[in-house]
Structures are given as structure tokens and as C-alpha cells.
Amino acid sequence: MPATIRDVAKAAGVTIGTVSRALNNYADVNYHTRERIRRIAQELGYRPNQMARSLSSKHVKNIALILSGFLEDTMLNDFETMLMKGIYQFASEHGIDIAMYVINSKTQREKSYEQLCYEHNIAGAILFGLKTNDPYCAALSASHRPCVTIDTEVRSPCTSNVTLDDVAAFDELTQYLIDRGHRKIVLVHGRKNAMVSMERLAGAHQAFVRNGLTLTHDAIIYTNFLREEAAAGVDAYFRTHDPDSVTAFLCMSDMLAIGAMEAVKSMGCRVPADYSIVGYDGLEVTNYTDPKITTVDQNIKKKGYEAARLLYDMLHGIRPAQKLVLPHTLVERGSVQTLGSE
Numbered sequence: 001m002p003a004t005i006r007d008v009a010k011a012a013g014v015t016i017g018t019v020s021r022a023l024n025n026y027a028d029v030n031y032h033t034r035e036r037i038r039r040i041a042q043e044l045g046y047r048p049n050q051m052a053r054s055l056s057s058k059h060v061k062n063i064a065l066i067l068s069g070f071l072e073d074t075m076l077n078d079f080e081t082m083l084m085k086g087i088y089q090f091a092s093e094h095g096i097d098i099a100m101y102v103i104n105s106k107t108q109r110e111k112s113y114e115q116l117c118y119e120h121n122i123a124g125a126i127l128f129g130l131k132t133n134d135p136y137c138a139a140l141s142a143s144h145r146p147c148v149t150i151d152t153e154v155r156s157p158c159t160s161n162v163t164l165d166d167v168a169a170f171d172e173l174t175q176y177l178i179d180r181g182h183r184k185i186v187l188v189h190g191r192k193n194a195m196v197s198m199e200r201l202a203g204a205h206q207a208f209v210r211n212g213l214t215l216t217h218d219a220i221i222y223t224n225f226l227r228e229e230a231a232a233g234v235d236a237y238f239r240t241h242d243p244d245s246v247t248a249f250l251c252m253s254d255m256l257a258i259g260a261m262e263a264v265k266s267m268g269c270r271v272p273a274d275y276s277i278v279g280y281d282g283l284e285v286t287n288y289t290d291p292k293i294t295t296v297d298q299n300i301k302k303k304g305y306e307a308a309r310l311l312y313d314m315l316h317g318i319r320p321a322q323k324l325v326l327p328h329t330l331v332e333r334g335s336v337q338t339l340g341s342e
Helices: 005-012 016-023 031-044 050-056 078-093 105-110 113-119 135-142 166-179 195-210 227-240 254-266 300-315
Strands: 062-068 098-103 122-128 147-150 159-164 185-189 220-222 248-251 276-278 295-297 323-326 329-331
Touching: 005 016, 005 031, 016 031, 062 078, 062 300, 078 098, 078 122, 078 300, 105 135, 113 122, 113 135, 122 300, 147 300, 159 166, 159 300, 166 185, 166 195, 166 248, 166 276, 166 295, 166 329, 185 195, 185 227, 185 254, 220 227, 227 254, 248 254, 254 276, 300 323
Parallel strands: 062 098, 062 122, 122 147, 147 159, 159 323, 185 220, 185 248, 248 276
Antiparallel strands: 295 329
16 A cells, blocks of 8 residues: 555654645745655655645746757767756655756747746756857846756856866866877867857867967867767868878867767778877767777766756755856776877
8 A cells, every 4th residue: 555645744753734845845844854754755655646736735836957959969969868867866856846848049039038937837947058149048147036057157146057167177188188199189169159168168278378289270170069060070171181180189079079080980090090089078878989989077967966956955045046066087998099209
């Protein structure tokens, strides 16, 4: 027989009303009491009737995951998958329902952020994939609804940001290539208006300048973080440049690294014997390329989990809006060759 609300109340040593208010996120229940009741309910396997839960709640607070540009990806990218796993893991642990909405720059112009939130009774949102010139970035600055952006920072009293130190991480990745003798480096750039692209570019410049090198415009291949654009860009580069003009491709994402590797191999060249390649993200797919790709691991699932936890805390007055910078790890694999001194 499934556990009832009485069973939870008895095990927690509180009243049925307290259990009900705790599970419906009432502010008059102490945070630690609420978490203890949630844990006991989960251990007992108690599942409240969703219709009764909605009817009994004075104000149902819906939480949304808003993904921008998701449908534009022409190839399955497990970045979003791992991000969502982290977000929904936190939601599962805390008995929260999170609805997902997919948008792009066009739909942002057609429906404002406030309109979207109003129509779906959204009290707080996690947003990923925004470009710095997207309409929702300006809208978030003026909104009073708690929200958390992932990677794209928006300055607002109600907006938090979960990110990495992309400048430092990409500086480290660039230095890794330089330390292994690479001086002729081509940068495979991401989306121009993406904040992560700007910060990674700044990191690359830092490392180049520190080592007396120059990153010229001619040595940058621009893409929209799409694998096929990276492959086409590398192919186009070799049509106008000598094969000896580059020894390594410094890619702003793992998918771009995979595209660069495809282009190099289609020329009959080898990685890393002929050209070295590094990526950025730590996607699971880099474990299955040949060779495996050296990359910066963002711990994407943790990024999603911490974004959900931060939004939860903001909604319950536990933490104010803030910038949360997570650690990164440089993962060395087999896609880089160490060159002799020139």
C-alpha cells in the first residue's frame, strides 16, 4: 500500500498541514524542516496527487527551462542533454516540476519574455543559449522574476549566472598547445555574439601575447558552433593557405573539434601526426573519436544542477542573485602531438 500524507507527517513528527505546506513550497515552513519533510516523503515513496496539490496551493509557482537555438542544431549535441540531466536531477530530488520551452531569436521578437512567463505562470526560469544581442537579454535586465542564465551573463538584481571562467580556461587550453611546441595555431571560433565566444577569444589572446605570438584575423575560422561549419571552414582554409601554415587547431567547442578532425582526415591527413586538435566542453562523444580529443571538461551536468539549485534558493529567499563560477578541468587525451623546438 502506498504511503499517505499521514505516514509522512508521523515520520517527520509534524502535522499533516505542515507536510502539505512544505511540499507546496509555502514560505512559512522553515527551509530545513521543508527539506527534511521532502527527504522523508521521498524515502517513504509518497507521491501527492497532483490535482489536489494544485487545488490546495494558494499560488502554484511554475519553474521553466528555456532553451534558445535548440532546434537550430542540425546534429544531436549532448551538451544540452547533460545540462538537462543536471537540472532535472535536482528537480527530482526536490519534488519540483520543470517545464521546458524552446525558443530562438525570431520567437523572442514575436513574444516577449514577460508575455511568455505570464502565459505559463512562470515564477522563475533557467535560460540557456541566449546571444548577447537577443531580445530576452535586455528583457531579463528589467524583469523582477528570479531567473538563472547559463553562460550568458545578464546584470540584474533578479538574475543569476552560472558559468565557468572561460577566459582562464581557454587561456590554459591555448597555453597547453604552445607548451607542446605549437606556434602556428588556427582558432576555430564559435558564434560571434555569444558571450562564451568572446571570453574564449580573450583567453586565447592572453596566451598568445604572453608567449610573444600574434593571433591574426586570417588565422580565425568563424562558425556558429556547428560541426559542419567547422569542417567546411577548415577545408576552405587549406584551399587558400599552405599546408605548413598551421600545426594545430584550437577549437571553441568539442563539436567544432570533431568537424575540424573530419576535414583534416578527408584530406588524407592524420591527427595528431599531421595536425593537432583540441576542443572545449568535455562532451562524452570525445571519448569515441579516433583519436580521443583533448578538451576542457566543463562538468556540464553539474552546471545544470547548480543552476537549478540556485534558482530554487532564489525563489525561497535563501540566496540573492549572484554569479556562480564553477571549476574546469583540462583533460589530456591523444589528439595533440608535441613538436620539437624550432
